[in-house]
Amino acid sequence: MTKIMIVGAYGAMAQLVTEKLLKETDNELILFLRQAERLAQYQDNPRVQLVDGDVLATDQLATAMAPADLVYSNLGGVDLAEQIASVIKAMQQxxxxxxxxxxxxxxxxxxxxKYGEWNEQAIHDYLPxxxxxxxxVAASGLTYTEVRPAWLTNNDEVDYETTQVDEPFKGTEVSRKSVADFVFNVLTQPDxxxxxxxxxxxxxxDGDKPSWM
Incomplete structure (x- = not known):
């Protein structure tokens, strides 16, 4: 049995991963988020530990992380680098x-x-x-998998292809369910x-922008 910590566990993708792990594995989960009561549906699940915390409080994060075997970060925002730095420090500790x-x-x-140019403008504040x-992460010494999804949809489908970082990105969209499937596969096959x-x-x-834009 593996114990997986999910940081930023209230995110839509994180919740899809959580449900899939609980239904299809016997793994135990540490769900770390602000306002843990938002995931109160898991409070009586013996395989789930809910932790109400701030990812930037590194010592608090490390304490919650101590029993985990794997860490999945679903964090985002303009301060993502600061948040990831705290995750890295907690993992090293x-x-x-x-x-x-x-x-x-x-x-x-x-x-x-043109899609690349459009994307640069569309998420200009977040890309740094x-x-x-x-x-x-690349300099941390950790063994990592960076997941770079296209623009996300809520389509009820698992339909995706992958590209490596040295290949041009393909396509303009992908479903959250597809990304959750990929993350699930890596978490359950961490090699x-x-x-x-x-x-x-x-x-x-493929296109100059997502179809709904």
Whole structure:
């Protein structure tokens, strides 16, 4: 049995991963988030530990992280680099080595053409944080998987393809359910995608911007 810590556990993707892990594995979960009562549906689940905390409070994060075998970060925001720095420090303090974390397309200037130009403008405020976080993780000595999804949809489908960081990003969209499936697969097979940055997109969605824009 594996114990997985999910940081930023209230996020939509994190909740999909949580449900999939609880239904399809016997793993135990540490769900770390602000206002843990928002996930009160798990408070009586013997496989779930809810932790109400601030990711920037590194010592508090490390205390919660101590029993975990793997760490999955679903964090985001313009201060992502600061948050990831705290996760890295907590992992180093507790001797944890395996990190899976959500990033974004464009984190490595890998999105080509007009779509790349549009994406740079659309998430201009967030890209510096994604890029700084990626550099911090790569230099940390941790074994990591960086997940770079295309623009997210709530479509009820698992349909995706992957690209590596040295390949041009493909497609404009991908479902949250698809990203959760990929994350689930890495968390349950942690020897896969080691020290890789993986782009995720729905096949045949190439264009200058997502279809709904």
């Amino acid at each position: 507790t001797g944890k080595t395996r990190l899976v974390y959500i990033s974004s397309l464009g984190a490595h200037h890998e999105v080509p053409g 944080g994604f890029r700084a976080a990626a550099k911090l 896969t995608h080691r020290n890789e940055s993986v782009g995720l997109n729905k096949p045949n969605t």
